[in-house]
Amino acid sequence: MASAHECSVVTGLCRIAKLGRQPKITVPVERYFLIASTFCFLVAVVHTVIELRTGVFRPGRFNFFAIGLGFIFQTAFLWIRGQELGRCPITNLFEVFVFLAWSVALVYMLVGSAYRLSLMGVFTAPLVLLLQGFALIAPIDTKHPVSVQANSWLEFHASMSLVAYGVFALACIAGVMYLLQERQLKTHQLHSIFYHLPPLTSLFAAITRLLWWGFALYTVGIVSGFFTGHPLPRIQIMAAIALWLLYAAILQARHLKWLGPKRVAALCIIGFSAALALLWGITFTAELHHVP
Amino acid sequence: MNLFCIGLSHHTANVVTREEFAGNATAESIARDAGCAEALLLTTCNRVEVYGVSNKRISTDEIARCLMAKTNRDPDSYAPPFYRYEDNKCVQHLFRVASGLDSMVVGESEIFGQAKKAYESARTSGAVGPYLHRLFQRAFRVAKQVRTHTDIARGAVSVGSVAVELAQRIFGKLSECKVLVLGAGETSERTTRALVSRGVTDLRVSNRSLDRACELAQAVGGRAVPFEDWVAQCREIDILLTSTGSETPLLASEILAPMLWHRSDRPLFIIDLAVPRDVDPSVNELEGVYLYDIDSIRSVAEQSLALRREQVAAAEAIIADHVTEFVDSISRGLNRFSQPPEHSSLGENPLHASEL
Numbered sequence: 107m108a109s110a111h112e113c114s115v116v117t118g119l120c121r122i123a124k125l126g127r128q129p130k131i132t133v134p135v136e137r138y139f140l141i142a143s144t145f146c147f148l149v150a151v152v153h154t155v156i157e158l159r160t161g162v163f164r165p166g167r168f169n170f171f172a173i174g175l176g177f178i179f180q181t182a183f184l185w186i187r188g189q190e191l192g193r194c195p196i197t198n199l200f201e202v203f204v205f206l207a208w209s210v211a212l213v214y215m216l217v218g219s220a221y222r223l224s225l226m227g228v229f230t231a232p233l234v235l236l237l238q239g240f241a242l243i244a245p246i247d248t249k250h251p252v253s254v255q256a257n258s259w260l261e262f263h264a265s266m267s268l269v270a271y272g273v274f275a276l277a278c279i280a281g282v283m284y285l286l287q288e289r290q291l292k293t294h295q296l297h298s299i300f301y302h303l304p305p306l307t308s309l310f311a312a313i314t315r316l317l318w319w320g321f322a323l324y325t326v327g328i329v330s331g332f333f334t335g336h337p338l339p340r341i342q343i344m345a346a347i348a349l350w351l352l353y354a355a356i357l358q359a360r361h362l363k364w365l366g367p368k369r370v371a372a373l374c375i376i377g378f379s380a381a382l383a384l385l386w387g388i389t390f391t392a393e394l395h396h397v398p
Numbered sequence: 399m400n401l402f403c404i405g406l407s408h409h410t411a412n413v414v415t416r417e418e419f420a421g422n423a424t425a426e427s428i429a430r431d432a433g434c435a436e437a438l439l440l441t442t443c444n445r446v447e448v449y450g451v452s453n454k455r456i457s458t459d460e461i462a463r464c465l466m467a468k469t470n471r472d473p474d475s476y477a478p479p480f481y482r483y484e485d486n487k488c489v490q491h492l493f494r495v496a497s498g499l500d501s502m503v504v505g506e507s508e509i510f511g512q513a514k515k516a517y518e519s520a521r522t523s524g525a526v527g528p529y530l531h532r533l534f535q536r537a538f539r540v541a542k543q544v545r546t547h548t549d550i551a552r553g554a555v556s557v558g559s560v561a562v563e564l565a566q567r568i569f570g571k572l573s574e575c576k577v578l579v580l581g582a583g584e585t586s587e588r589t590t591r592a593l594v595s596r597g598v599t600d601l602r603v604s605n606r607s608l609d610r611a612c613e614l615a616q617a618v619g620g621r622a623v624p625f626e627d628w629v630a631q632c633r634e635i636d637i638l639l640t641s642t643g644s645e646t647p648l649l650a651s652e653i654l655a656p657m658l659w660h661r662s663d664r665p666l667f668i669i670d671l672a673v674p675r676d677v678d679p680s681v682n683e684l685e686g687v688y689l690y691d692i693d694s695i696r697s698v699a700e701q702s703l704a705l706r707r708e709q710v711a712a713a714e715a716i717i718a719d720h721v722t723e724f725v726d727s728i729s730r731g732l733n734r735f736s737q738p739p740e741h742s743s744l745g746e747n748p749l750h751a752s753e754l
Contacts, residue, residue, distance in 0.1 A: 287567070291564070291567065291568065291688050292682065292688065294690065294694045294697055294698060295701070296553075296698060296701050296702075298549060298552075298705055300567065301549070301552050301553060301567075303567070304570075305566065305567055305568060305569055305570035306567070306568050306569075306665055307568065307569050307570055307664075307665065308570050310663070363659075363663065366663065366685045366686055367663050367665075367686065368685055368686070
């Protein structure tokens with residue numbers, strides 16, 4: 107269900123983007139939407155920090171609504187940017203980071219509520235804030251060196267891979283929550299947050315499901331990359347396959363019970379860090395090799 | 399019109415003194431004997447308090463005499479440590495009591511039910527009128543708000559409830575958990591009952607004396623397991639509750655580690671309530687095993703209490719807002735909303751809110 111919904115949203119977004127007949131001059135309003143979105147995530151983070159400092163930590167609906175509002179602004183940004191470009195807005199590192207942040211928020215909205223992991227919002231907001239904050243501050247919103255034409259397969263490949271990264275990001279967040287809970291239980295030192303974290307078994311079930319979903323989406327993303335009609339740099343392909351193999355190895359080891367839940371949770375964090383590094387590398391080499 | 403609270407609690411009197419004043423009077427008898435327009439008696443193991451509304455000032459001694467009505471002891475023979483709160487202070491005190499802030503275990507929720515029961519009892523007897531009705535209804539609302547908006551009731555503070563709380567943090571629903579109780583003593587039984595109350599159905603009891611194991615198993619709805627078989631059970635159980643009289647540890651890492659492979663990633667929660675301990679502390683180093691001995695359980699309970707104490711300021715702030723608002727609303731005219739008291743025999747004069 108979640109996958110179908112994600113696909114339809116992504117495809118819809120790209121389709122809407124293509125509706126823009128002619129590329130237009132940049133409209134500053136899109137940037138305002140992104141700033142508004144970032145502000146929403148900032149509010150969610152500040153709210154959590156204040157609650158943690160006062161010792162009254164209660165993950166209520168506030169975070170969910172703040173992230174929801176931030177998501178709406180993100181979508182507005184991507185929609186406008188897509189119209190300008192006449193294609194799915196994933197043409198430079200700036201757009202890639204925003205799209206990734208959008209994917210993380212999307213998956214949280216779908217998964218966070220489904221698995222009753224309301225606290226996930228507390229961990230999701232800082233990650234999205236970090237991604238978007240970096241995108242806004244760093245001088246990475248540069249025009250792509252070559253004219254980027256619409257290519258359905260390429261857009262599908264890129265957007266599907268980024269949504270998969272979003273799912274891996276949520277798996278990473280669930281991993282952090284698991285390790286936090288596990289450590290408190292092992293050391294017998296229970297903080298206020300302990301009483302609001304989901305049970306260990308529920309967290310691990312969520313991690314496993316997220317890994318499977320992310321892996322499936324990423325596989326689709328990689329396979330679709332072979333139909334783009336563009337020759338991709340070998341290093342990109344190798345790195346993408348290496349990441350795919352890493353997640354495949356985690357799932358296989360999990361299946362064969364070679365890895366305990368704690369190690370799987372830790373590997374989720376390592377895996378997503380690798381994914382982020384790969385994302386950077388792909389965008390960097392794409393710009394270097396003038397790949398659309 | 400005076401609103402007052404006269405009473406004694408664990409803060410001011412020991413249990414012997416509290417016993418002297420408990421169970422001798424009812425709200426109705428106090429209202430009649432002391433001449434109050436309205437009265438309510440709150441008696442718990444930790445406090446005996448009278449909330450009253452009267453036209454004239456009623457002395458503390460008079461209420462003390464009413465509370466001692468059925469005893470032969472002279473209240474003047476010693477100075478019972480009664481406290482007295484009036485008007486705003488009385489409202490604040492009741493809100494604190496109902497919210498569990500004045501309790502021996504801060505944040506405990508039993509007092510809420512006891513206050514409700516006392517209110518119901520006084521209302522049925524006709525001793526409660528519009529003042530106390532509004533006051534107690536507001537107190538219940540405040541107590542609920544305090545519990546919802548702070549962590550004052552968070553965390554368990556007894557051995558049984560800590561064990562249950564930790565088990566829920568690990569497994570979520572306990573209804574699917576398999577529990578092995580090793581040792582059929584009183585401590586085991588109490589903790590087992592706490593687990594059963596949270597949905598545990600698969601219970602196995604093992605004891606050196608099989609008869610005693612059968613006895614406990616029957617009492618808690620489980621089944622007895624021969625003592626020589628309990629180690630093998632560790633392959634499939636989720637919670638091990640142990641409290642035997644063994645002088646040496648019964649479970650060590652070397653015994654448990656090979657069994658973990660068969661457990662399909664299910665965590666194992668071990669509650670060792672025995673002194674000397676039944677489980678070697680090194681077991682806690684094994685992945686997926688969470689060992690809590692009696693000291694760590696107590697430490698968790700203390701952390702919960704400390705957490706609750708941290709919440710007191712936030713709870714006091716909520717209460718302060720309500721006290722101001724309540725007193726203002728009463729001043730603006732309680733009689734606008736209230737009906738004339740049904741127990742006209744108790745209240746001689748109509749109540750004038752502005753006098754509060």
